[in-house]
Amino acid sequence: MGNNTEIVSQKLVSDFEETLVADGKAPKTVESYTGDIRAFLEWLESKGNIFTGNLKRYHITSYKNYLVQNNYEINTINKKINSLQFFNQFLMEGKYLIEQIVDLRKDKVKLAAGSEKEVEVFTDAESEKLLFYIQSEEVTSRDRLIVILLLYTGVRVSELVNIKLRDVDLLSMNLTVAWGKGGKRREMPLKDEVIESIKEYLQGERKDNKFLDSEYLILTNRSANMDRDSVNRRLKRLDNKLNIKMYPHKFRHTFCTSLLKRGMELTTVAKLVGHSSIQTTASFYINTSQKDKREAVELL
Numbered sequence: 001m002g003n004n005t006e007i008v009s010q011k012l013v014s015d016f017e018e019t020l021v022a023d024g025k026a027p028k029t030v031e032s033y034t035g036d037i038r039a040f041l042e043w044l045e046s047k048g049n050i051f052t053g054n055l056k057r058y059h060i061t062s063y064k065n066y067l068v069q070n071n072y073e074i075n076t077i078n079k080k081i082n083s084l085q086f087f088n089q090f091l092m093e094g095k096y097l098i099e100q101i102v103d104l105r106k107d108k109v110k111l112a113a114g115s116e117k118e119v120e121v122f123t124d125a126e127s128e129k130l131l132f133y134i135q136s137e138e139v140t141s142r143d144r145l146i147v148i149l150l151l152y153t154g155v156r157v158s159e160l161v162n163i164k165l166r167d168v169d170l171l172s173m174n175l176t177v178a179w180g181k182g183g184k185r186r187e188m189p190l191k192d193e194v195i196e197s198i199k200e201y202l203q204g205e206r207k208d209n210k211f212l213d214s215e216y217l218i219l220t221n222r223s224a225n226m227d228r229d230s231v232n233r234r235l236k237r238l239d240n241k242l243n244i245k246m247y248p249h250k251f252r253h254t255f256c257t258s259l260l261k262r263g264m265e266l267t268t269v270a271k272l273v274g275h276s277s278i279q280t281t282a283s284f285y286i287n288t289s290q291k292d293k294r295e296a297v298e299l300l
Contacts (some may be wrong), residue, residue: 008050008051009050009052012051012091012096015090016033019093037087040063040084040087044059060081060107063080063084064081065278068109069266074282088100120245120250121250130238131151143238144200145201153188153194154255158228159178159179160248161225161226163217164217166215170199173190174188186271188272228248235247256273266281
């Protein structure tokens with residue numbers, strides 16, 4: 001039975017190739033399309049599925065996620081999706097399928113706005129300089145906590161200022177972050193350094209604040225919770241002091257990039273930072289990953 005299904009799969013690719021040639025496609029195009037389809041069917045076979053013509057939506061979304069997670073370049077992913085659309089049309093003409101499964105509008109990876117250029121991150125030297133400085137007596141425990149949370153959790157500034165005391169579980173070393181519409185929440189494991197910084201702030205500076213009874217974690221001297229502008233002003237002061245360009249989203253970019261450099265899967269990074277789609281994470285950080293690979297090769 002296995003051999004028969006494999007023969008069907010091979011014949012489908014062969015017939016697809018002949019159709020492309022009959023349609024007048026250039027030899028290089030034919031080679032590219034059939035190569036993409038063979039790679040797709042080999043991947044499908046590695047999942048225990050011998051293809052016999054029944055293309056499913058799940059096949060497409062799973063294959064796309066596989067390509068994204070393995071850091072294929074966006075143009076390469078989109079080329080493969082395009083080949084799958086042609087294959088989909090071939091299967092419909094051959095009566096293997098009755099509907100279009102591949103939807104280019106949904107399935108192609110879109111570049112996020114601004115991601116055509118590299119995202120801006122802190123260099124290792126800048127991160128070290130910043131971390132050493134915030135340990136000095138010049139920096140309050142509250143401002144130190146702000147930097148530590150931004151750097152080691154990747155939270156958005158809007159999420160940072162809305163962290164409540166009940167969101168922090170010091171025992172399990174977890175932070176619950178509210179994000180997006182509809183009351184979405186995600187769990188964020190916390191490093192020892194973050195826990196220590198939270199305890200230092202809670203047991204020291206925050207205890208002397210007149211808004212001590214506030215439900216929010218981070219307070220100011222004038223209100224029961226800090227706002228985004230206050231965070232930006234504090235980072236600007238650090239920017240001027242250390243001569244390091246500093247803004248909240250740069251911390252977030254650094255967090256994501258650092259995780260990917262260490263081999264963390266895109267799906268996990270997306271969950272940690274609250275991206276609703278893995279495509280968002282890929283659009284911003286795939287190019288950075290490719291740059292790191294090139295730099296690594298040039299060190300050889």
